[in-house]
Amino acid sequence: MxxxxxxxxxxxxxxxxxxxxxxxxxxxxxxxxxxxxxxxxxxxxxxxxxxxxxxxxxxxxxxxxxxxxxxxxxxxxxxxxxxxxxxxxxxxxxxxxxxxxxxxxxxxxxxxxxxxxxxxxxxxxxxxxxxxxxxxxxxxxxxxxxxxxxxxAGEPAPYRTSGRTSLTGAAVCLLRPKDNSMAAWLRVAARASRVRILSTTCLETALVAEGSVDAFADPGSDTHRIVDLAAAMVTVPAAGGVLLDVHGRPLEFDPDLTRRWSGVAAATPALGDELIATILG
Amino acid sequence: MxxxxxxxxxxxxxxxxxxxxxxxxxxxxxxxxxxxxxxxxxxxxxxxxxxxxxxxxxxxxxxxxxxxxxxxxxxxxxxxxxxxxxxxxxxxxxxxxxxxxxxxxxxxxxxxxxxxxxxxxxxxxxxxxxxxxxxxxxxxxxxxxxxxxxxxAGEPAPYRTSGRTSLTGAAVCLLRPKDNSMAAWLRVAARASRVRILSTTCLETALVAEGSVDAFADPGSDTHRIVDLAAAMVTVPAAGGVLLDVHGRPLEFDPDLTRRWSGVAAATPALGDELIATILG
CATH class of the missing domain: 3.30.540.10 (Fructose-1,6-Bisphosphatase, subunit A, domain 1)
Structure with missing residues (x-):
């Protein structure tokens, strides 16, 4: 318009x-x-x-x-x-x-x-x-x-993830590279077929949930607060995917908003695991 | 909806x-x-x-x-x-x-x-x-x-670029890094305050024209065909910005669609020149 x-x-x-x-x-x-x-x-x-x-x-x-x-x-x-x-x-x-x-x-x-x-x-x-x-x-x-x-929570959503299981050939949204995540960012970009940076975690994880991209990740910069990941903790699993932290820390609703995570949303558990392994190098 | x-x-x-x-x-x-x-x-x-x-x-x-x-x-x-x-x-x-x-x-x-x-x-x-x-x-x-x-062409548009003149502090959209543009991509990302990859040159150059981002660039991968840049050749200058090729090649409407350019859209001539200098290293 x-x-x-x-x-x-x-x-x-x-x-x-x-x-x-x-x-x-x-x-x-x-x-x-x-x-x-x-x-x-x-x-x-x-x-x-x-x-x-x-x-x-x-x-x-x-x-x-x-x-x-x-x-x-x-x-x-x-x-x-x-x-x-x-x-x-x-x-x-x-x-x-x-x-x-x-x-x-x-x-x-x-x-x-x-x-x-x-x-x-x-x-x-x-x-x-x-x-x-x-x-x-x-x-x-x-x-x-x-x-x-x-x-x-616990009920299937009307949308589904792409179901992709491997990073090779995957379309991945990434948080923009930062000083403490540059090497991991480049490893993921080299393995994936396509990377995007939309600068909006909540929309990017929604796109994972509906199957328009295969995954989204903060490649280890520990930028995410729980409020950035809260909705995806429900919508991505309800669509068949996973929401994880790169370092395996549990995602918790804590009033202390200075806590940080590196969130990974992926179409399948296998893709989530491969993304995290690639980020950790 | x-x-x-x-x-x-x-x-x-x-x-x-x-x-x-x-x-x-x-x-x-x-x-x-x-x-x-x-x-x-x-x-x-x-x-x-x-x-x-x-x-x-x-x-x-x-x-x-x-x-x-x-x-x-x-x-x-x-x-x-x-x-x-x-x-x-x-x-x-x-x-x-x-x-x-x-x-x-x-x-x-x-x-x-x-x-x-x-x-x-x-x-x-x-x-x-x-x-x-x-x-x-x-x-x-x-x-x-x-x-x-x-x-x-040649008439001012109702929208205007941001007017930014320097890459320091700029918000830049980039084509995704490719093997032949990785080093330049990283140089631009290191200088800019924010990078995005939306994977749509025509929308990204429109965002430059309306002042929502400061610049867009293919950092030297020579991916653009003239059809990718044609609309921006008019809209970006009409909004006060510039549309350039990294290597200074003239943008021409040529029926030979195998020709390639590395397009740079910037809010001002100064920002365009600094982006190109950064890409060329």
């Missing part, structure tokens, strides 16, 4: 629409409202603020990384939705917000923050419903299109 | 809609009809065929690379549109189709073929209208969303 009133665009802003999330009717009401709140807040932010204003680092988050303005605006809207629904929230910037509920939403308010602030149309809301530290359902929403991936 | 009738999905197929392109009213009728034909054909192909069937290599194209079934189906629809409109066509698989016109559409029917066949929602129609070898207008359509970027 063309942006609305394309004769009067402000080129400093992102002039494309944010879609209304289309969610399965059985989505947990608090999770659904959080997703809709995220989309509404991101839409307003893109409408009102320039790319530079969206990207401005305005605080330090509970995960010990800088908080962009767009992160804060979207998370605030989600926090209000959680409070209205009487559930607790564990979220990237705010940390744990206790509303005295047995239910906690574990949420990445704005996955792919750098994309979201710059206008690269690849960013997501992603979250899970947990009770007593166990996830019961997960939802990922691609904000530019409203496409969503939902799954209930 | 959820796919239609999500209870009855065939997980071997891509179950998301292909959008109807939304085009400016002043788009050249033949170019507009080619874009709509591409979207219609891709929609039908995703509906009827599995990912494996879309990706099957069924011929060798005029560009001397394998033709996937999805490439052929979309190009056939575009060729019919060109014939109906009485214009010539220069296209990736079919080469030059002479309909005795002074006007030739130069088209990449399915940019990001691997994405398009696998279900990674990043693929485009892109084309230009040429007369006597000179492009007069360009159109890029992101097929999953219908978003389009249109420009007339």
């Amino acid at each position: 063309q942006p609305a009133n394309s004769d009067h665009l402000d080129p400093a802003r992102i002039n494309w629409p944010v879609a209304e999330p289309v969610l399965p009717p059985n989505t947990h009401p608090a999770l659904a409202e959080a997703a809709r709140a995220a989309a509404t807040a991101y839409r307003a932010a893109r409408h009102q603020l320039s790319r530079a204003e969206l990207a401005e680092e305005i605080a330090q988050g509970a995960d010990n990384t800088p908080t962009m303005r767009v992160d804060a605006l979207v998370e605030d809207a989600i926090a209000e939705a959680a409070q209205r629904n009487g559930v607790n929230l564990l979220s990237e910037e705010a940390g744990f917000l206790d509303h005295g509920s047995a239910v906690t939403l574990v949420v990445d308010p704005m996955d792919g923050s750098a994309n979201a602030a710059a206008g690269v149309p690849l960013s997501c809301f992603a979250g899970v419903v947990t009770e007593d530290g166990v996830a019961s359902e997960a939802l990922t929403v691609w904000l530019d299109t409203g496409r969503s991936w939902w799954a209930r | 959820q796919p239609a009738n999500s209870d009855h999905l065939d997980p071997a197929r891509i179950n998301w809609p292909v959008a109807e392109p939304v085009l400016p009213p002043n788009t050249h009728p033949a170019l507009a009809e080619a874009a709509r034909a591409a979207a219609t054909a891709y929609r039908a192909a995703r509906h009827q065929l599995s990912r494996a069937e879309l990706a099957e290599e069924i011929a060798q194209g005029a560009d001397n690379t394998p033709t996937m079934r999805v490439d052929a189906l979309v190009e056939d629809a575009i060729a019919e549109a060109a014939q109906r409109n009485g214009v010539n066509l220069l296209s990736e698989e079919a080469g030059f189709l002479d309909h005795g016109s002074a006007v030739t559409l130069v088209v990449d029917p399915m940019d990001g073929s691997a994405n398009a066949a696998a279900g990674v929602p990043l693929s485009c129609f892109a084309g230009v209208v040429t007369e006597d070898g000179v492009a007069s207008e360009a159109l890029t359509v992101w097929l999953d969303t219908g978003r389009s970027w249109w420009a007339r």
Whole structure:
């Protein structure tokens, strides 16, 4: 589509629409409202603020990384939705917000923050419903299109992974190479038939779940927080795949958001094991 | 959105809609009809065929690379549109189709073929209208969303590049590293603040034009055909940026589609020059 009133665009802003999330009717009401709140807040932010204003680092988050303005605006809207629904929230910037509920939403308010602030149309809301530290359902929403991936823990999803078992010939999404993961990044790139870097873990793991790519990995840079991986912990296994940590650390819903993992989502256990072996060299 | 009738999905197929392109009213009728034909054909192909069937290599194209079934189906629809409109066509698989016109559409029917066949929602129609070898207008359509970027040669576009002049701190999209471009790829990745690989040159150059990323480059692998760069030759300069070849070769509309370039799209001439110097080492 063309942006609305394309004769009067402000080129400093992102002039494309944010879609209304289309969610399965059985989505947990608090999770659904959080997703809709995220989309509404991101839409307003893109409408009102320039790319530079969206990207401005305005605080330090509970995960010990800088908080962009767009992160804060979207998370605030989600926090209000959680409070209205009487559930607790564990979220990237705010940390744990206790509303005295047995239910906690574990949420990445704005996955792919750098994309979201710059206008690269690849960013997501992603979250899970947990009770007593166990996830019961997960939802990922691609904000530019409203496409969503939902799954209930322990039940098969309507989408399936590709079923690929070997890294040779595989299409792999990777976190961008960092100083502490460069050698592993290159080993994976050399073995796979195709690598992509979309800079949005939640969308990339959704693409693994639906079979559009064979795997996604942080090749050992320990960048992931539990909020980055929470939705994939449900959706990828529900589609026949696996979600693992490169170093075998258990993925746990811990209010301490300074903990880090190197997540690997793969179409099959065999592909996950081969990816990890390649990363570890 | 959820796919239609999500209870009855065939997980071997891509179950998301292909959008109807939304085009400016002043788009050249033949170019507009080619874009709509591409979207219609891709929609039908995703509906009827599995990912494996879309990706099957069924011929060798005029560009001397394998033709996937999805490439052929979309190009056939575009060729019919060109014939109906009485214009010539220069296209990736079919080469030059002479309909005795002074006007030739130069088209990449399915940019990001691997994405398009696998279900990674990043693929485009892109084309230009040429007369006597000179492009007069360009159109890029992101097929999953219908978003389009249109420009007339020599006139400013409503979108603008980021204006960034230095590689330090830049967000750069790169073609995936290949054996003959690995060292240059790593040099660019080390200097830029962020690298992405979206595997769709036409969308990545459109993101440069609209200021969502600062630059895009094939770091010297000589992968680009003129059809990959044709639309960006108009849209990027119309937005204030530059489109260059790493080795300074002129970008020419040549019916010989075996010719190759290493395209660089950058927000400013200074950034383009620094990227090329970094790639050449």
